[in-house]
Amino acid sequence: MAAGQPTVVLQGVETPNVSVDPDSFFRYTRRLRFPMKSLATITGLGSTDSVALRQTGVVSKLLVRVTGTVTTAAASATTSEWPYNLVKAFRVAANGQSNLINARGLQCKMLNTMGNPAFTSKGVARAANQAVGASAASTGTLSLAAEDWGTFAAANQMGPAVTALTANAYTVDLYYEIPLSFDDKTLVGAIYAQTNATQLTLDIDWESQANLLSAGSFSATNLQFQVLGEVFSIPNVGGRYVVPDLSAFHSLIGWQQTGLGQGDNEILLPGTGVGRQLMRLYGQVYTGTAPGTPLVVNATNFGQIGWRYGGNDTPEFVPIATQLRYINELDYNDDIGRVWGFFAYDFASAWAFRDSVDEGSTTDLRIVVNLVSAPTNGVARLVQETLFAAPVGA
């Protein structure tokens, strides 16, 4: 910025002078989609790729594509991490906030479905060798028909927990959406990027081969990735640069809890505090030899699921988890508990202003997951989606 130019502080960083005027912004802005990272070979499984994002406009989301081939040795077998947890974690740092996003690939796919009910995997058939538990699925896979979980031929396809893979090169084409803003429409939580005062970075942690395969090996991997940004221009209206209300950051943080047992498991949410608003809380329970297999949400596996705070305040719980699976399907137009075993408490889909949970007034916020039987190496993989006030906002 030129010397002497007036500045304001937006999302904690000094920026050229802009006015907060949502009406003018939404009327005159232009949606832009362009590559922030063109197709490049990944550093390698078990490693990390770091991408510096373009510093322009208001960044709403990142679209990541992973494509290429993997060649398996004979008699290889995948774990349930394949295919979406090929990305062990997406991590985004922006405007002084490190790890606004820190979640697994599958958890990001889940949020895509939550935030966009038009996005459903209903009718997207995955063959018997492409679904968890080796059963065919045409709903709840969180995949779209345009995606490829790994194909050599119609009879030779990769999927989660597939055994006896033959030695072939399988094509792969996966798509992820990294939601920097909480909402595609109103851009709450979007990142103000039109400044040199900070650096925006996306780190992609690739899962290790040991966690992707339970037997055999990859004899070769030729995977590439690209990052597409969805950005909104900052219009000049009547001599003023205008932006929407950017007073909040959007955060998607995954964490896990080991040592689950039979009966009620009360799992504390990390990092709660004043100024944070919980929008969604979702997760899975894995059982078996690490990395494990997700438990399908049904009455055989789960009892009650609810959330709790304080001593024993339990605003919401369902006595049998299948009831929650039904509520989730109503909300998301997808049976999320069927294949990947997701369950969710959603405080945002109906009316966030009314339903979202103020973490400042709900001490010791926790999720209660009742397991019918003791799992083997039981691990809960959970995600909290929050909004929190930017340090110095608009």
Add this chain to the structure above:
Amino acid sequence: MSSHPLSTYALTGLAPQESNWTNASHMEAGATAIPDGFRGLLSPDNPLFVLGVVLGVTFGLVGVSGSVRLGKARASASLDKA
């Protein structure tokens, strides 16, 4: 911003923070707002106004009953010399 239908608060329920602490109003409990500028000087809630009244009355009485020396000039008045 908090009342705007497109504000973060209206959309999500996230309570707005102070936009800038230098703009924040730090009033003690029980304090009374005093208008800015010349109107503030005439506000009965302003201690300066009370002080002004006291000084005005004091020097007013001095003026009508005695004399005030202002630099080299000397002004005097007395009801007896009318």
